Amino acid sequence: xxxxxxxxxxxxxxxxxxxxxxxxxxxxxxxxxxxxxxxxxxxxxxxxxxxxxxxxxxxxxxxxxxxxxxxxxxxxxxxxxxxxxxxxxxxxxxxxxxxxxxxxxxxxxxxxx
Amino acid sequence: xxxxxxxxxxxxxxxxxxxxxxxxxxxxxxxxxxxxxxxxxxxxxxxxxxxxxxxxxxxxxxxxxxxxxxxxxxxxxxxxxxxxxxxxxxxxxxxxxxxxxxxxxxxxxxxxxx
Numbered sequence: 311x312x313x314x315x316x317x318x319x320x321x322x323x324x325x326x327x328x329x330x331x332x333x334x335x336x337x338x339x340x341x342x343x344x345x346x347x348x349x350x351x352x353x354x355x356x357x358x359x360x361x362x363x364x365x366x367x368x369x370x371x372x373x374x375x376x377x378x379x380x381x382x383x384x385x386x387x388x389x390x391x392x393x394x395x396x397x398x399x400x401x402x403x404x405x406x407x408x409x410x411x412x413x414x415x416x417x418x419x420x421x422x423x
Numbered sequence: 424x425x426x427x428x429x430x431x432x433x434x435x436x437x438x439x440x441x442x443x444x445x446x447x448x449x450x451x452x453x454x455x456x457x458x459x460x461x462x463x464x465x466x467x468x469x470x471x472x473x474x475x476x477x478x479x480x481x482x483x484x485x486x487x488x489x490x491x492x493x494x495x496x497x498x499x500x501x502x503x504x505x506x507x508x509x510x511x512x513x514x515x516x517x518x519x520x521x522x523x524x525x526x527x528x529x530x531x532x533x534x535x536x537x
Contacts, residue, residue, distance in 0.1 A: 344525055353429075353515055353530040354466075399465065403524070410456045411519065411526050415465040 312337045316400045316414035323390055323421050331385040331417045333374075333400035341402040343367075343376055343383040344411065348397045357385075357398070390421045425450055425518050429529030436506055436536050443502045444532045446516035451496035457489070460513040460531070469514075472499045506536045 317332040335341065345357040345367070358367030363378035372387045383400060400414040426449040436442050446455065454473060458466040469489055470478040478491040492500045503510055513533050519526040 342524070346528075351533070354517075354528040356525045356527075359525055401526075403519070403526075410454075410468055410471065410517070413466050418463075 312341070312402060312404060312412045314400050314402055314412055314414035316398075316417055318415070319397075319417040319419065321417060321419045323419070325392055325421055325423050326389045327421075329385070329387040329390045329394075329419065331398055331400075331419070333383045333385065333414060335381050335383065335400075335402050337381075337402055337404055339404050341404045343374070344401045344403070345372070345374055345383070345385050346399040346401060346413075348399065348416075350396070354399065390419070392421045392423055395419055395421045425452065425527040427516060427518065427527055427529040429516055429532060431532055432530060433533040434535070436534065438507050438536055440506055441502055441504045442506065442534060443500050444514055444516070446499045446501075446529050448497045448518055452518040453496070454518065455493065455499045456517040456519075456526070457491065457499075457501045458515040458517060460515060462512070466515065469501070503534065506534075508536045510534065511536045 313336045315334050342361040344359045346354040347357045348354050358369040360367040360376035366375045374383050374385045397416045397418045399416045401411040403411050428447045457469040460466050468481050469484045470480045472478045472491050472493040474493045474496050490502045513531045515531045516529045517526045
């Protein structure tokens with residue numbers, strides 16, 4: 311079946327530190343991969359996505375590269391800000407009709423000044 | 424893209440009562456999904472709602488507890504029935520257009536049952 315495993319949180323970093331949140335997946339077929347962010351008290355927003363191997367998604371200084379050989383889609387940011395404090399979800403979608411995304415468990419990031 | 428309006432954004436309810444959550448999409452979509460997010464947890468899919476047919480529920484969720492309506496291609500409701508404190512969660516509606524496209528989410532309904 312399809313599944314997503316992402317690193318457990320919480321992650322606490324100082325402002326301007328480097329961030330990596332690991333995400334690996336298992337999927338039949340060729341999935342698209344996503345990172346969603348949930349700020350406190352809000353719903354989920356798409357942060358970035360990649361639809362095929364070696365694609366790099368990027369947004370707001372965050373990046374993730376679709377690595378088929380390692381079935382990974384790790385999220386990175388070179389210099390985090392306090393405003394990046396949120397919960398981050400890795401997710402995948404497969405081309406099999408109208409099926410919902412498969413989400414990881416989420417990683418809570420806290421950035422302190 | 425899709426813009427989803429979900430309401431109420433939050434509510435505090437007495438145990439034993441029911442709450443209906445509404446989800447309005449700015450365009451026609453075939454599939455709508457309802458999720459529950461318990462405190463500090465990830466998203467758990469409750470059910471998939473198709474227009475013109477009964478919703479399909481995931482294991483652990485039943486229609487009597489979470490009745491869903493889908494009267495047209497832009498609207499759906501989820502009712503949380505006979506609530507108990509264990510139902511305190513964020514409830515989210517979502518749509519996607521199938522294939523390898525991203526999903527779009529409402530802003531969520533934060534429910535507290537006392």
